[in-house]
Amino acid sequence: MRYIYSIIKADYLQRTRSYAFLITLAITFYAAYCFVPPPTAPYTTLNVVGYKGVYNSAWVGYVSGMMTAIMLSLYGFFLVNGGIKKDIDTEVGLIIATTPITNFGYLLSKMLSNLLVLLTIAGCTFVVSIIMFFVRTSGSPFIISNFIIPYLLFVMPAMVFISSLAVAAEVFLGRKSILQYIAFFFFFGALMANINEQKDETLAVIIDPYGIRTMTTSIKNLVNTQYHEHIEGVSLGFTFGSKRGFRIFEWNGITINGLFLASRLLWIMISLGLVYLSSFFFHRFDFKQAVSKKKKAPANEQKLATPAFAATGISRALMPPLVTDYSIIPFIKTELLLLVRKGSKWLWLITVGGSLSMLFAPVAVSHLYILPVLWFLQVTRLSELATKEETNRLHYFTYASYKPLQRMLPAQILAGIILNVALAFPLILRYLIASNGYAIFNVISGAVCIVLLAVCIGIMSKGKKLFEIIFFLLTYTITQALPVADYLGAMPHGNLIGYMTVILSLNIFLAVVSFVIRGYQSRHL
Amino acid sequence: MSLVIKNLTKQYNQHKTGLTDYSITIEKGVLGLLGPNGAGKSTLMKIIATISKPTKGTLFLDGEDIVANPDKIRKILGYLPQDFGVYPNLNAYEFLEYIAAMKGVGGHGLRKRIDMLLEGVNLTADAKRPIGTYSGGMKQRIGIAQALLNDPKILIFDEPTVGLDPEERVRFRQLISDLADDCIIILSSHIVSDIETIADEVAIMKSGMLLNKAAQPDIIKLVDGKVFEALVNNDEVSGIRTRHQVIDTGRQKDKTRVRFIDRLPQPEPGAVAVNATLEDAYLFLTQNNN
Secondary structure, three states: OHHHHHHHHHHHHHHHOOHHHHHHHHHHHHHHHHHOOOOOOOEEEEEEOOEEEOOOHHHHHHHHHHHHHHHHHHHHHHHHOOHHHHHHHOOHHHHHHOOOOOHHHHHHHHHHHHHHHHHHHHHHHHHHHHHHHHHHOOOOOOOOHHHHHHHHHHHHHHHHHHHHHHHHHHHHOOOOHHHHHHHHHHHHHHHHHHHHHOOOHHHHHHOOOOOHHHHHHHHHHHHHHHHOOOOOOEEEEEEEOOOOOOEEEOOOOOOOOHHHHHHHHHHHHHHHHHHHHHHHHOOOOOHHHHOOOOOOOOOOHHHHHOOOOOOOOOOOOOOOOOEEOOOOHHHHHHHHHHHHHOOOHHHHHHHHHHHHHOOOOOHHHHHHHHHHHHHHOOHHHHHOOOOHHHHOOOHHHHHOOOOHHHHHHHHHHHHHHHHHHHHHHHHHHHHHHOOOHHHHHHHHHHHHHHHHHHHHHHHHHOOOHHHHHHHHHHHHHHHOOOHHHOOOOOOOOOOHHHHHHHHHHHHHHHHHHHHHHHHHHOOEO | OEEEEEEEEEEOOOOOEEEEEEEEEEEOEEEEEEOOOOOOHHHHHHHHOOOEOOOEEEEEEOOEEOOOOHHHHHOOEEEEOOOOOOOOOOEHHHHHHHHHHHHOEEOOOHHHHHHHHHHHOOOHHHOOOEHHHOOHHHHHHHHHHHHOOOOOOEEEEEOOOOOOOHHHHHHHHHHHHHHHHHOEEEEEOOOHHHHHHHOOEEEEEEOOEEEEEEEHHHHHHOOOOOEEEEEEEHHHHHHHHHHOEEEEEEEEOOEEEEEEEOOOOOOOOOOEEOOOOHHHHHHHHHHOOO
16 A cells, blocks of 8 residues: 555656646635625625525535536546556556556546545535635524535545546547546536436435435425425526525535445446546557557668668758748648647547538537537647647747747747638638628637636646636536637627626737747746 | 857846856857856857847847847757657657748648658658657657758857767767858757867867867867876876876776876876867866866
8 A cells, every 4th residue: 555655656746846736725715705705796606696604604615615626527537637647648657657656556546536626626616615614604503514525424425526527538438648638528518417407316325426316305395385386497507697585595514324324335336437447448558559550650670770870970061051931821821730649530530520410500509509519629739839849849949039029929829820721711601691790700710818817827837737627618518508618709798898808808918918028938937 | 240248147036047258259160168067058058049048148149139139049050969858649740840940941842851850860761659658769860860951050069979979979970060150059068078079179168167278289279298008007197186186097907007197307207298179178177276
């Protein structure tokens, strides 16, 4: 067990000592603050139509715990995913493969370090929830168990599950992170839908790793009993613009029964079982399998035997005269080439198919669902737009080149925009035919926005992860039709010009931040 | 052409200093940088390559301040970093075209220029393969080719022979000699023999400071008459270590051959004076300047 502890410790430290993690923590603190909105806020996190819960320790603790379980599951997968890939990329895996550690031991240590990272974040929301209790309530008794129970029974099993799911996804879906993201996107959506729509209450408790049904049923039953109502809809999550309730009810937490406790234990067992199952399929850094299934052209033995440098050497006098060309066109060409070559052919096939489908699908569906998902499919391409030099250790050349800030960065941004606009072209064409200039502006502005967001976050965090998490959350919330996440003008907005100005200002802000920080980085290696 | 560096200091943070009050003038020819790990060789090269800003000091190229105007040197710079990477999905042609764009090299002659460089580093046959499939030595050679793309007047090679096999190293030295006629070449290496065979002048560094900069014979003169070799019993080696600065030891059956720099007025019994080398001078300077 000692070596497992060492692996977990090293893995945990490696992950948490990054800008991306720090920024994630900062966002988490803000999110935790938002979980308990003031009465005047334009949104709720637990919505009971026509009713309003009193802010007491149960309400604050449980809502905060439940929101943490859901939100952290949603982006936590992206945050912790990639632990095995890191060991492959850094070739630490080769060392690990030669040690006596078992496959299960290694995967379990990865899963536990994932869990530790997620629990660190959950720990932050726990502390903020207690602070928020004192900020939002007055005179209500502080009952600590109302904070501990939701984090222990909702958050912990959910995080154990997400941690093991991230490990299993890496084992079964290899290094294709985009495939893992898509699979998780649909899995999460299906899981939430199944929890909410399950009619059988017992089954609903069992199939729910988050405990959502137990909590919403408890609230629903309280309101229905107290006010002789037949309310069905109790929803969790950020609900904007909902009508605030008039009637007040005081909820004091869930009743913990055997079934609920058994379901928590079951999810922890399922998670461990998933890791155990994965251990049978784990490649153990057999690179023929882990790196690529494509046949690599072997470094030709015969060629290696030939002289490394030509006997004639390199004669400057014989070289053609030097012609200078400082345009950014060759950069854009190479950036596009890199974008095209990134990812597999089947992903391109899906992308092109999705793009063409916008010619025939209803315009609203194309704009609200197909386009954001289509752009999200490019997440691994966009996330490395401004990070790939450093990832591939090419930044020494880039930063030492002629005017890198004026040529290199604009080329990367332009290549990303060209890709996004090209994918959106069928929709733009339909808006063009309909003479809808506003919509065309919004689509292009959205394409620019997501590219600048990728570039800005990539430059700030020096990694891809944070953008991938944010892009996933954005895409998920857009497909849930939340106007606050609408960066591509897919939903109706009361003040269209105001909305367009906001996105435009955001784009300018992202561009300025990107250029300023990259300018500093390029002179401070 | 001359590169004049005056009182250069690079302070990374309160506890870490890269260079301290470093001054040097570099003229045409090959300057070899020698120094132990952490001596500041890479820091100095990064500052000359304009990818790191000094905390203090000036750097002038033919009278032009290149800290304030980095683009002046970038146009004529060829830089091979110590730990560089490549885009694995690009082939050698595409990669060199990309680097050419960075350096602002274009026109109809570019393709021929790339062909000649690939031929020079013997990668023509592999030029269409993704660089991700290259061996370490091949990647190093593509790195050397990219450094020469813009016909540079200043060439900076940071540990260029890492990853090259012995034959490749010999060829590389030859290549540098061919290029050294009309430009400044700054070259760092841990392998003293690489520097010894290529460099016109040698700069020895330690802890961010310049210990000495001179032509090789002048540096070797510092230890002339002080280097000895003796064949001693194995148990006598530790005694010699306390009395002299041991440069090298080698086992020979039941004896040990010890090469050392004499610290005492009277020589070790049985010791024979030998010709000093750059390595002797380097170790003498770096181990006696704390």
